[in-house]
Amino acid sequence: MKKNLKIRSTNFKVALGDVNKNKETIKEIIKKADQDKVDILSLPELSLTGASLYDGYLDLVDSCEKALIELLEFSKDYKIIFTLGFPFSYNNKLYNSIALILAGELLYIYTKKNLSVLEKNIFANDLEDDVIINILDSWPDFNPSWATINQLPIGITIGEDELLPIPRSLRYKEKAECSRQIILHPSADPKFALKDEKISKAVEFLSKDLTYIHTSQGLGESSTDFVYSGLNIIANDGEIIKSSNNKEVDYVGRFSLEVDEESLFYKKFDNPIEKKEKFPYLPVYEKRDQYINDVLEIGASGLLSRLNHIGIKDVFLGVSGGLDSTMVLLTIVHAFKKENLDFKGIHCYTMPAFGTSHRTKSNAYRLCESLGLTLKEIDISEAVKIHLRDIGHDGVTADSAYENAQARERTQVLFDLANMGNGIVIGTGDLSENMQGFATYNGDHMSNYSLNASLMKTEIRYIIEAIANDTENIKLKEVLMDIIDTPVSPELINESKDQISQKTEDIIGPYELIDFFIYEHLTYHLSAKEILEDTYSAFSDKYDLDTIKKWLDSYFKRFTTSQFKRSATVDGANITGRSFSPRAGFKIPSDMAYKSYIEDLDE
Numbered sequence: 001m002k003k004n005l006k007i008r009s010t011n012f013k014v015a016l017g018d019v020n021k022n023k024e025t026i027k028e029i030i031k032k033a034d035q036d037k038v039d040i041l042s043l044p045e046l047s048l049t050g051a052s053l054y055d056g057y058l059d060l061v062d063s064c065e066k067a068l069i070e071l072l073e074f075s076k077d078y079k080i081i082f083t084l085g086f087p088f089s090y091n092n093k094l095y096n097s098i099a100l101i102l103a104g105e106l107l108y109i110y111t112k113k114n115l116s117v118l119e120k121n122i123f124a125n126d127l128e129d130d131v132i133i134n135i136l137d138s139w140p141d142f143n144p145s146w147a148t149i150n151q152l153p154i155g156i157t158i159g160e161d162e163l164l165p166i167p168r169s170l171r172y173k174e175k176a177e178c179s180r181q182i183i184l185h186p187s188a189d190p191k192f193a194l195k196d197e198k199i200s201k202a203v204e205f206l207s208k209d210l211t212y213i214h215t216s217q218g219l220g221e222s223s224t225d226f227v228y229s230g231l232n233i234i235a236n237d238g239e240i241i242k243s244s245n246n247k248e249v250d251y252v253g254r255f256s257l258e259v260d261e262e263s264l265f266y267k268k269f270d271n272p273i274e275k276k277e278k279f280p281y282l283p284v285y286e287k288r289d290q291y292i293n294d295v296l297e298i299g300a301s302g303l304l305s306r307l308n309h310i311g312i313k314d315v316f317l318g319v320s321g322g323l324d325s326t327m328v329l330l331t332i333v334h335a336f337k338k339e340n341l342d343f344k345g346i347h348c349y350t351m352p353a354f355g356t357s358h359r360t361k362s363n364a365y366r367l368c369e370s371l372g373l374t375l376k377e378i379d380i381s382e383a384v385k386i387h388l389r390d391i392g393h394d395g396v397t398a399d400s401a402y403e404n405a406q407a408r409e410r411t412q413v414l415f416d417l418a419n420m421g422n423g424i425v426i427g428t429g430d431l432s433e434n435m436q437g438f439a440t441y442n443g444d445h446m447s448n449y450s451l452n453a454s455l456m457k458t459e460i461r462y463i464i465e466a467i468a469n470d471t472e473n474i475k476l477k478e479v480l481m482d483i484i485d486t487p488v489s490p491e492l493i494n495e496s497k498d499q500i501s502q503k504t505e506d507i508i509g510p511y512e513l514i515d516f517f518i519y520e521h522l523t524y525h526l527s528a529k530e531i532l533e534d535t536y537s538a539f540s541d542k543y544d545l546d547t548i549k550k551w552l553d554s555y556f557k558r559f560t561t562s563q564f565k566r567s568a569t570v571d572g573a574n575i576t577g578r579s580f581s582p583r584a585g586f587k588i589p590s591d592m593a594y595k596s597y598i599e600d601l602d603e
Contacts, residue, residue, distance in 0.1 A: 003254070005039040005152075007182070009213045009232040010248035014220035016050040019060055023048065023067040026084070027074055034078045038250070041082035042184045044217040045112075045159050046096065048086040051188030052222035054583065055122055057087040057094060064088075068099065068106075069136055076104030081149060083156065083186050083215075090133065093124040098156050098186050099140075100147075106138045108147050112158040113168060118584045146172065153181045159188055162206065169206050181210040188217040190226035191301075192577040193294040194287060199231060200240055207235035211253055218246040223302040223309075224571040225584040276538035278512065281519045281576070282462055292463050295575055299451045300335035302573030303426070306449050314345040314423030316414050319368060319375060320491070321350070321360030324428040326367060326483050327460045328451045330467065332426065333371055347421060348375045351413060353384055353406045355494040355502060363483050370475035380409045403492035407443030414447075424448035427570060432457040434569070434580060435518050436508045436555065437562020438490075445565055450572030454579050456515040457488065508558065509551035513539065517555045522578040522586055528552060529600040553598055560594035563587070 010029060015021040026047065033041045045051055048064050064086045071084060081102045088097035088109065096112040096119060111127045112119070129143040141147070147154055155172030162169060162185065169183045183206070189199065203214050211234070218230020230246035242249035283291040307313060315332055319325045332346055350364045368375035384405050388395045393402065414425045427447030429439050431454055439445040452460065461484060468480035488504045488511070505511060516538060520531045535548050566580045567590055579585030 004252055005254075006037055006250060006252045007040045007042070007211070007213060007234060008033055008036070008038045008248055008250050009042045009215040009234055009242075011044045011047075011215060011218045011230050011232065011246060012220075014044075014047070014050040014217060016220055016222055017053055017056055017060065019048050019063040019067050022050070023071060026071065030075065030078055030080060030082060033080055033082075036250075038080060040154075040182065040184075040213075041080050042213045042215040043083050043186060044085060044215050045098070045186040045188040046085040046087070046217070047186070048084060050221055051085075051217045051228070052224065052226065054118070057122055061087060061089045061094070065136070072101065072104050072106060072136070075101055079103050081154070083184055085158075085186050087123070088135075090127070093126075094122060095125075095127055096123045096158065098158055098184075100149075100154070100156060100184075102149060106136065106140045107149060108144050108156070109133075109135070109140050109142050110156040110158060111143060112161060114160040114164050116160055155181065155183045157183060157185050159186070162202065167206060169212070173210065183207075183210055183212045185212065185214045187214060188221070189229040189231060190574060190577075191229040191294075191298050193291050193298065193575055194283060195577070196229060196231055196245070196294075197287075197290075199229075200233060200243060203233050203235045204238055204240060208238045211236045211251070221305075223305040223573050225574055225579065225581045227298045227301045227305070227573045227575075276534045278516070278538045279458060279462075281456070281459065281515070281523075288466060292466055295455070295459075295463060296331055296334045298573055298575045299331040300338050303332065303335045303449060303451065304339055306424070306571070310424070312423055313341055314347060314418075314421050315426050316347045316349070316418040316421065316423050317426045317428065318410055318414055319348045319350055319364045320428075321363035321367065321483065322486065323457065323460050323464060323483060323488065324430050324452055325364075326464060326480070327430075327455065328426055328428045329367065329371065329373075330464070331451050333373075343372060345423070346373055347417065347423065348373055349378055349414065349417065350375055351378050351380045351410045353379070353381050353409075353492075354402075355406070355489075355491040356497070357489075357491060357494060357500050358497050359482075359486060359500070360489075360491060363479055363486065366475065366479040367483070370473060370479055378413060380406065380413065384409050398493045403490070404440045404443055406492050407440035407490075411440075411443050411446055418448070426451060427572070428452055430455050430457055430460060431518060431576075431578060431580070432511055432514050433504070433508075434566060436514065436558040437565050438504065438508055438558070439565060441565050441568075445569070447570055450570050453569070453572035453581070454574045454576045456518055456576075456578075457511040458515040459576070461511075509554060510543075513543065513548065513551050514555060517552060518578065521559075522580075527600055528556060528598045529603055532601060549601060553601065556597040557594045560588065560592050560597065563592065564590040 012025050049060055084099045088095045098110045100108045113125050115123055115125050129145050131142045132139050133142050157168035206212055214233040216231045217228045221228040232249045233243045234241045234249050234251040241251050348368050365375050385395055418425045425447045427450035430452040464480055465484055468477050471477050487500050489500045489502050493502050516535055520526050536545055567582045
């Protein structure tokens with residue numbers, strides 16, 4: 001027997017942690033689906049709670065159970081198969097679960113197998129397949145290895161389950177006995193630059209010989225560490241049929257029970273050894289515009305989400321005339337344009353002191369003017385001198401106290417201004433420098449929200465240069481190009497106002513090397529020896545092996561000894577997938593010995 005089935009993938013602006021509100025929203029979604037004659041409705045992972053609650057799920061178990069009871073009763077009047085994501089408690093353990101429901105009946109419950117690093121702190125993944133458990137006076141099959149509803153074969157795979165060595169959906173496919181199977185993939189995908197395309201390609205592959213529905217959380221999630229994609233995809237037999245961010249997508253397909261005698265479709269990958277690329281983290285030219293748009297959109301969405309949650313419209317930042325503050329300012333302007341916010345809410349300050357050069361200060365003014373913003377100046381030199389005198393410093397010796405007092409004074413000024421103006425301070429520190437601890441603790445290391453936290457310096461330079469090349473704003477183009485050409489410096493000491501003498505690359509190493517180290521370290525977690533080999537393969541035409549080894553040794557030493565700074569970093573959306581967030585990023589103990597990283601470096 002063949003029948004046309006209408007399938008819908010949809011998400012909604014989740015009320016984070018508000019189970020009752022999400023329950024009522026889901027009721028309305030079911031009502032609308034019924035009106036639209038939908039047969040199968042796919043909702044995202046943890047749809048009852050939101051997917052960014054950290055340990056907050058522990059407090060929501062009872063309210064989720066009550067909501068599930070109410071939704072089962074409500075759904076009796078609707079002949080729609082739908083998924084419901086919620087934390088399920090069993091034997092004093094919590095499971096990230098998806099219930100499959102039809103007309104008031106709890107048919108199956110699936111629990112997530114492949115937990116993310118963050119989820120392992122709260123959820124378990126040891127519930128066996130094909131077990132029967134009593135829940136709410138029902139006896140649903142948990143983690144069925146094969147399930148059918150009215151002879152329609154359906155499999156559910158949750159979030160990172162598709163990243164297992166053999167994706168969970170392929171395990172269902174091994175057991176399939178008919179040609180048209182439906183896979184529902186509720187998920188909660190952090191949005192990184194160009195990641196939507198990667199997900200789409202994965203869905204194309206996984207949908208071979210079946211219909212595949214991918215549904216991700218999106219709006220309403222916390223922007224503490226991520227922005228969520230809200231990606232809805234329906235694919236059939238290796239082809240994307242519909243795809244949209246934070247908008248429902250529908251598909252009508254004809255399904256039958258026919259024996260599939262074909263073998264599984266596997267793709268073989270060849271990985272020939274070849275010279276490493278210098279900048280593997282930068283997009284190919286054809287993807288440049290999409291990459292830059294993704295970076296700006298994710299940063300802007302994270303910032304706007306935070307502003308909306310706390311109910312303010314004013315941001316405060318220091319504009320130095322360097323790459324980092326320029327990138328942050330461009331992102332803020334993008335966010336304010338996106339929401340049609342008044343530019344008067346962007347409060348820019350330059351705070352010159354002992355090491356500030358004429359060039360960077362001038363560029364700060366030119367940048368703000370080209371963007372239609374007002375830059376205010378507060379010279380902190382006298383305030384720092386008074387502070388140094390108060391603590392018994394001679395005000396001349398250029399030691400760490402001399403340098404850090406300037407950075408901390410700037411941070412204090414910005415926070416006080418934000419308090420006066422009912423706003424928040426936006427941080428400008430980037431991934432390259434934070435991985436090296438090259439920031440003043442409780443100085444430029446601190447803010448209310450960070451926009452550059454997952455961007456490396458080379459990426460920031462690339463983005464700014466692309467914007468400069470594309471803009472029709474001549475004044476903006478000119479100042480951006482000069483900012484790109486300016487040596488990177490903290491400008492805390494200087495021999496002359498006309499020349500930058502303190503250069504960051506002389507202290508921590510060339511950014512192109514540092515960023516390559518970070519990419520290989522955070523992306524693949526390679527050993528120091530492997531990173532050394534790959535770096536030499538990529539940069540042997542520019543650096544000898546001893547030079548690379550010197551800076552790699554320095555990288556790991558700075559990385560390990562500065563973990564205490566990263567352990568106290570502020571919220572900020574992960575834009576690139578590389579993060580040192582103490583909540584959801586890569587982290588180590590603050591007391592870890594750096595020699596454990598480099599012990600194989602001399603082999």
